[in-house]
Each structure stands twice: as structure tokens, then as C-alpha cells.
Amino acid sequence: MAVTYREIKADILGRITRGDWKPGSLIPGELELAETYGAARATVNRAMRELAEDGIIERKRKSGSRVRLSPLRQARFDIPIVRREIEEQGAAYRYALVQSELVAAPDWVRARMGLAPGGKVRHLVCLHFADGAPYQHEDRWINLSVLPQARDADFATAGPNEWLVAQIPFSEAEISIAATAADAALSEHLACALGDPLLQIERSTRWKGQAVTFVRLVHHRGHRMTARY
Amino acid sequence: MAVTYREIKADILGRITRGDWKPGSLIPGELELAETYGAARATVNRAMRELAEDGIIERKRKSGSRVRLSPLRQARFDIPIVRREIEEQGAAYRYALVQSELVAAPDWVRARMGLAPGGKVRHLVCLHFADGAPYQHEDRWINLSVLPQARDADFATAGPNEWLVAQIPFSEAEISIAATAADAALSEHLACALGDPLLQIERSTRWKGQAVTFVRLVHHRGHRMTARY
DNA sequence: ATAGCCCTCAAGTCCAGACAAAAGGCCGTC
DNA sequence: GACGGCCTTTTGTCTGGACTTGAGGGCTAT
Numbered sequence: 001m002a003v004t005y006r007e008i009k010a011d012i013l014g015r016i017t018r019g020d021w022k023p024g025s026l027i028p029g030e031l032e033l034a035e036t037y038g039a040a041r042a043t044v045n046r047a048m049r050e051l052a053e054d055g056i057i058e059r060k061r062k063s064g065s066r067v068r069l070s071p072l073r074q075a076r077f078d079i080p081i082v083r084r085e086i087e088e089q090g091a092a093y094r095y096a097l098v099q100s101e102l103v104a105a106p107d108w109v110r111a112r113m114g115l116a117p118g119g120k121v122r123h124l125v126c127l128h129f130a131d132g133a134p135y136q137h138e139d140r141w142i143n144l145s146v147l148p149q150a151r152d153a154d155f156a157t158a159g160p161n162e163w164l165v166a167q168i169p170f171s172e173a174e175i176s177i178a179a180t181a182a183d184a185a186l187s188e189h190l191a192c193a194l195g196d197p198l199l200q201i202e203r204s205t206r207w208k209g210q211a212v213t214f215v216r217l218v219h220h221r222g223h224r225m226t227a228r229y
Numbered sequence: 230m231a232v233t234y235r236e237i238k239a240d241i242l243g244r245i246t247r248g249d250w251k252p253g254s255l256i257p258g259e260l261e262l263a264e265t266y267g268a269a270r271a272t273v274n275r276a277m278r279e280l281a282e283d284g285i286i287e288r289k290r291k292s293g294s295r296v297r298l299s300p301l302r303q304a305r306f307d308i309p310i311v312r313r314e315i316e317e318q319g320a321a322y323r324y325a326l327v328q329s330e331l332v333a334a335p336d337w338v339r340a341r342m343g344l345a346p347g348g349k350v351r352h353l354v355c356l357h358f359a360d361g362a363p364y365q366h367e368d369r370w371i372n373l374s375v376l377p378q379a380r381d382a383d384f385a386t387a388g389p390n391e392w393l394v395a396q397i398p399f400s401e402a403e404i405s406i407a408a409t410a411a412d413a414a415l416s417e418h419l420a421c422a423l424g425d426p427l428l429q430i431e432r433s434t435r436w437k438g439q440a441v442t443f444v445r446l447v448h449h450r451g452h453r454m455t456a457r458y
Numbered sequence: 459a460t461a462g463c464c465c466t467c468a469a470g471t472c473c474a475g476a477c478a479a480a481a482g483g484c485c486g487t488c
Numbered sequence: 489g490a491c492g493g494c495c496t497t498t499t500g501t502c503t504g505g506a507c508t509t510g511a512g513g514g515c516t517a518t
Contacts, residue, residue, distance in 0.1 A: 002471085002472055002473080002507090003472090004471075004472085005471075005472085013399075016398075016399060017398075017399045023398050029497085029498060029499085030498075030499070031498085039472080039473085040472065040473045040474065040475095041473095041474090041475095041499095042472075042473070042474085042501095043471085043472060043473080045499080045500075045501090046471090046472095048499090049499095049500090056399070059498090059499065059500095060480085060481075060498085060499080061479070061480045061481055061482090061497080061498050061499045061500075062480065062481040062482050062483095062496085062497055062498050062499080063481075063482070063497090063498075063499095064497090064498060064499080065498090065499085070310060070391075070394045070398070071394070071398055071399055072307065073307070073308040073309070073402070074305050074306065074307045074308060075305070075306050075308055075404050076303050076304070076305050076306075077303065077304050077305075077306065078301070078302070078303045079302040079303060079304055080302070081299060162299075165299045165300070169245075169246075169252050169299070169300055170242070170245060170246045170285065170300055172457070172458070173302075173457070173458055174455065174456075174457050175304050175455070175456050175457070175458070176453045176454060176455040176456075177406060177428065177453060177454045177455075178428055178451070178452065178453040178454075179408035179409070179426040179427050179428040179429075179452075180408070180426055181424075181425070181426045195410075195424055196410070196426075197408040197409055197410045197425075197426035197427065198408050198426065199406070199407055199408040200408075222407070223407065223408075224405045224406060224407035225405060225406045225407075226403065226404070226405040226406075227403075227404050227405075228401070228402070228403050228404070229401070229402055229404070231477095231501085231502050231503080232502090233501075233502080234501075234502085258467090258468060258469085259468075259469070260468085268502075268503085269502060269503045269504060269505090270503095270504085270505095271471095271472095271502075271503075271504085272501085272502060272503080274469075274470075274471090275501090275502095277469090278469095278470090288468090288469065288470095289468085289469080289510090289511075290467080290468055290469045290470075290509070290510050290511055290512095291466085291467055291468055291469080291510070291511045291512055291513095292467095292468075292469095292511075292512080293467090293468060293469080294468090294469085
């Protein structure tokens with residue numbers, strides 16, 4: 001049987017972790033590795049390419065591949081739809097619309113979304129509950145010049161997230177995470193004390209260069225995001 | 230010139246975002262696509278494979294490839310070494326060791342790291358400054374039964390992170406993000422008010438199944454982590 | 459019915475060979 | 489000595505062909 005790229009990848013990784021090939025040192029070229037493993041160069045290439053994607057090695061034409069000095073640590077977080085996230089925990093999901101209005105975007109939203117002055121947006125405030133307890137507070141702004149349908153859509157029974165996914169399923173987004181203190185509204189909606197530290201995720205989504213929506217998601221007290229790598 | 234896998238990937242993605250191929254629908258097979266693009270099947274395969282990795286499509290043998298119902302949203306955050314993170318912002322980096330001790334791990338640390346009762350650890354408290362302003366507070370615990378060298382290492386001038394990378398460059402880790410309130414020590418070290426909301430990252434690292442180190446990184450007030458996808 | 463077996467189909471992987479592209483190094487000219 | 493332009497090395501990608509693997513579907517014997 002032929003040698004698989006997984007075996008090669010695992011073996012190379014083993015040599016690196018065992019210290020045979022130290023950080024900063026040069027790894028044999030693809031041609032040489034192909035010969036030692038008795039595989040085609042394409043196979044070795046795939047193993048090496050994945051190691052580079054994983055941040056283990058660094059590759060450059062002409063110079064060759066070397067083990068990274070300090071391994072590039074990168075964590076992938078899944079950003080699920082809230083409903084799915086809650087249901088996967090085995091909890092009952094409930095949604096509530098708190099506020100809904102059509103307004104000219106306030107300045108800070110305009111800045112975040114890159115809208116023209118006087119740009120109209122649909123502003124929604126929603127709550128997501130897990131087993132009856134408040135789970136997430138959603139403050140969403142939808143650009144009506146890109147999505148005029150949002151003017152008449154009904155968000156009383158289903159969250160805007162699921163509606164948006166149906167409208168523009170694929171888009172680019174920028175996401176940022178920070179800690180914030182509960183203000184009066186948040187403390188009431190999330191059933192926590194004024195000033196409690198809360199995890200806040202902001203996401204702005206664009207499609208064909210135009211801002212579609214900006215959302216600020218504030219989680220219940222004590223929420224944590226976890227990833228492995 | 231031959232058709233590149235990037236062109237094919239971009240074209241397929243275009244058809245999906247334009248709505249030619251709707252979420253949930255089946256995409257033509259690799260063989261058919263190879264013919265329409267005039268490329269080899271391996272080339273089409275690479276394009277499709279990457280689309281699957283990006284969470285755009287779902288692939289199954291026998292049944293074929295279909296557009297995901299709701300695109301899997303996942304964000305990749307780079308977790309750089311603090312010093313690098315600060316220097317890349319063009320700020321001057323300064324490190325300070327606040328506390329250093331050899332102790333039996335307290336219960337909560339033992340639980341987090343999965344240590345035996347009475348397990349000895351090196352406990353360090355450090356501060357990282359950017360342009361003189363406190364940037365990050367580091368509360369680190371190192372398992373001495375895995376890394377006995379940590380007993381005598383000197384952390385007065387360089388942070389434990391860089392020392393650890395040299396000892397065990399490659400390891401598995403679990404990372405979790407949450408919001409926390411500044412206690413007395415944090416508010417003093419990070420120059421903020423008592424109770425201020427702060428972004429906290431916890432990371433526990435293991436190597437060959439053994440817990441190596443657990444660290445709690447608390448950032449200065451207002452810090453945010455950003456990613457794009 | 460139902461458990462077990464085989465066939466088929468589509469993705470997954472591999473190969474040997476070829477050319478492309480980036481990035482060093484070398485050499486000659488000015 | 490400085491500046492280009494050429495050569496070489498190494499990774500990056502494409503081809504066309506083959507075999508492998510996993511999952512469905514259907515057939516058969518119990």
C-alpha cells in the first residue's frame with residue numbers, strides 16, 4: 001500500500017515535537033522527503049502544505065521549509081446561530097422581540113457600518129432565552145438601502161439572524177470580542193446586577209462592499225467561549 | 230493557460246452567492262465540473278475541498294456535494310505572544326515579574342490542570358506593559374512534575390511564555406474567553422477601577438496527556454480581540 | 459420482516475511527470 | 489562598487505490516469 005499524506009504529516013510532526021528538527025531549522029526538501037518516504041512529491045507536498053496551514057512550519061520558495069521559531073497559535077471559534085447553540089446544550093430555546101423601529105442610523109452606528117448621513121436602518125432589540133433564563137441580548141441594525149425587505153419583515157416570532165441567513169447566506173464579516181459592563185437596560189434584560197462584567201461580541205457584515213448589518217451580542221453573566229487547538 | 234483551482238473555487242463561490250445554487254441544493258459532481266471547466270478532476274477536487282473547509286459546502290461520498298443550509302460561521306483568532314502583539318502595534322514592550330513562588334497547587338488550579346493532590350507548581354504573576362501603560366496581567370501555573378526545570382528558571386527579565394515555548398514548542402491547548410470584574414489586585418496592576426469589566430483569556434496546555442501549564446491572562450480595560458472571515 | 463451481502467457511485471487519495479512562479483545567488487557591465 | 493539581468497533552486501500547481509473508501513440501495517436467504 002502506498003504511504004498516505006496523513007502518515008507523512010504525522011511522522012514529520014513527530015520528528016518536530018520529538019526535537020529531531022528544532023525550531024528555526026531547515027526541513028529536507030520535498031524531493032528528498034518523497035524519496036525517503038517512497039511517495040510522490042504531490043503527496044509530500046500535501047502533508048507539508050497542511051503543516052504550514054496549521055502554523056507548524058513556514059515555507060518559502062527557493063529557501064525551503066523551516067520549523068517556526070514560535071509556533072503560530074491560532075484558535076478557531078465556531079460562531080453558531082444562537083438557537084442552535086442553545087438547543088445543542090439540551091436547553092429549551094425561546095425568543096423575544098423587545099423593540100423594533102425604523103430610524104436614521106445614529107452616528108456611532110453610521111461610523112461602524114460606513115453609512116451615508118441620514119441612512120435609514122431597521123433597529124431591533126431581541127432576547128434569547130435558554131430554559132427560561134436570559135442567555136443573550138441582541139442589538140441589531142440592518143441597512144435598509146441594501147436590504148429594503150427588512151422594512152416589512154416580521155421579527156416577532158423568529159430572530160433576525162435566521163431571517164438574514166435566508167436573505168444573504170454568504171458574506172464577509174468582521175467580529176470583535178470585548179468585555180463590557182451591564183448598563184440599566186442590560187442588567188434588567190439579562191437579570192444581572194448593574195455593572196456586572198459581560199462578554200460582548202460585535203459583528204459587522206458586508207456584502208459586495210456594502211454594510212449589511214451590525215450586531216452587538218451581549219451574553220449572560222458568566223458566559224464563556226471555548227476552543228481547542 | 231490552464232484553469233487554476235482558485236478560479237474554479239471563486240467561480241463556484243460566485244454561483245452560490247449569486248443564488249444560482251441555493252442552500253441545500255446539490256452541486257454537480259467533480260467529474261462534471263472538471264469537464265465544464267476543462268480541468269482535471271484533481272483540480273476541481275482541491276477547489277471543492279477548500280470550500281468544504283471554509284464551511285461553504287458539505288461533501289459526502291456517494292451522495293455528492295451540497296450547499297450548506299446555514300453557512301458554518303467560524304472565526305480564527307491568532308493568539309500571539311504578548312511581546313510580539315505589543316511590538317507589532319508599534320509600542321514599546323516592558324515586562325515585570327510581580328510574584329514568584331513554589332507551592333502545592335490550590336484546589337481550583339488542581340481541578341483545572343488535573344493534577345494529583347499535593348502536586349507542586351511554580352506560580353508566577355507577571356505584568357506586560359505597552360508604552361508604559363499596563364497591557365496584560367498574567368497569572369501562570371507551571372506543573373513541576375512535567376517541567377522540573379521551571380523550579381530554577383529565572384523569570385525576572387523574560388516572560389514565562391517565551392521560556393515555555395523553548396521548552397515544549399508544540400502542545401495541545403484549550404482556550405476559553407470570558408468577561409471578569411477587576412478585583413483589588415487587578416485594578417491596581419492594570420490601573421483601572423474596582424469592578425471594571427475586563428477581557429480574560431484562560432489557556433491550559435497539555436503535552437502527551439499531561440497538563441503543562443495553566444494561565445489566566447487579563448487584559449487592560451477596553452481591550453478587544455478582532456478577527457475577519 | 460430482517461439481517462447480511464454485493465454492487466455502484468461519488469468523493470478521497472495517490473502517482474509520475476510537467477510547467478509556473480518566486481526568490482536567492484552569480485556574473486557582467488558601467 | 490552599484491545595478492541589472494540570467495540561472496538555479498524550491499515550492500506551487502496542473503494533468504490524466506488509477507485505485508481506495510464509505511455510504512446507499514437493492515437483492516437474497518433466513
